[in-house]
Amino acid sequence: MRRFLLLVAFPLVIFAHRVDLYAEFNNGTLEVFGYFPDGTPAKGADVKVFTPDGELIYEGKTDQGGWLKIPLTRKVERVKVVLYAGLGHKAQTTVVINPSAANGANQIKNTQSEPPRENFQSQPPFGWKEIFCGLGWIFGIFGILNFFYGFKRGKG
Amino acid sequence: MHISEGVLPAWEIAVGWGFTSLGLFWGLRKLEGEKLVLTALLTSLFFVASLIHVPVGISSTHLMFNGFLGLLLCEAVFPALFVGLLLQAILFQFGGLFVLGVNTFNLAFPALLSCLLFRRWIFSEGIRFYAGAFLSALVAIFGSGLLLSVELSLIGEHFLTGAGLILLIHLPIATVEGIIYIFLLGFIKKVYPNILETGK
Incomplete structure (x- = not known):
């Protein structure tokens, strides 16, 4: 205590x-x-x-x-x-x-x-530059994932 | 709740990466179509929300939003928080790359628990909806704090002091987040209820 x-x-x-x-x-x-x-x-x-x-x-x-x-x-x-x-x-x-x-x-x-x-x-x-950079990376990473899943779907 | 590099021993880091890898594997299998878009949006929310500081007494703490992500994404919360924490480690030096596995598990596992316990409640109306939204914030935040306390107690920190301090510090932020979740989920239910279904 x-x-x-x-x-x-x-x-x-x-x-x-x-x-x-x-x-x-x-x-x-x-x-x-x-x-x-x-x-x-x-x-x-x-x-x-x-x-x-x-x-x-x-x-x-x-x-x-x-x-x-x-x-x-x-x-x-x-x-x-x-x-x-x-x-x-x-x-x-x-x-x-x-x-x-x-x-x-x-x-x-x-x-x-x-x-x-x-x-x-x-x-x-943190600065605005890093924040927007991070947001860009997030959409980039998930965009690539989307492309990958789309490719898999197309193949299937 | 970012653990810095060099604090935890190698075995704890390895165990953290093990659990996070399982979560990522499970989460990525469920990540398709609209859920992927929702995951990207909520990862952005987590990335930005944790930079918002809220004054608590003479000091300040920050929003976490892991419970909100857990409610909407369930198992996909692992990839969402992993990407968010990875970018925070690289861009802001919060946490680190070696401890990323542990940090991801600390936030994502209680968030997943929130989903399992309270997700069905948010489709209800009235008190059950409010309770589900509010309690998910409490479970996610205090669960993360509890995991952190256990991990630090394994390297010699006093468990009760750490856990008590975390409880004390995070009680206001958990309350604030719980209220925010109620408003956010209420708004989503009214204007775009499909989002709640997407998370399934």
């Missing part, structure tokens, strides 16, 4: 279509941000950090703002960051840490194209 009340009091938006993740390495700290496509932060999401060998080196939860800051003491070339927001919503990314970079920072290889800013504005997770 207590667990259930906690869930009600601090709801995650875990019924969204998907969760997204952005991670970067700055001055010895790995900063992870979990968010849903509408821009809502993924609060209390589980974050795990793995080495390239698959060794778990850190485990934690995002805060109310969707952030988790991890002091990365271990010397590794890259880390895999996995975020799990519950009910089957998971995102992962790889952060490449290059200590030889001039600014002492990093090269980032991220699955997200747009990193969230401080004034992060929510983006619609």
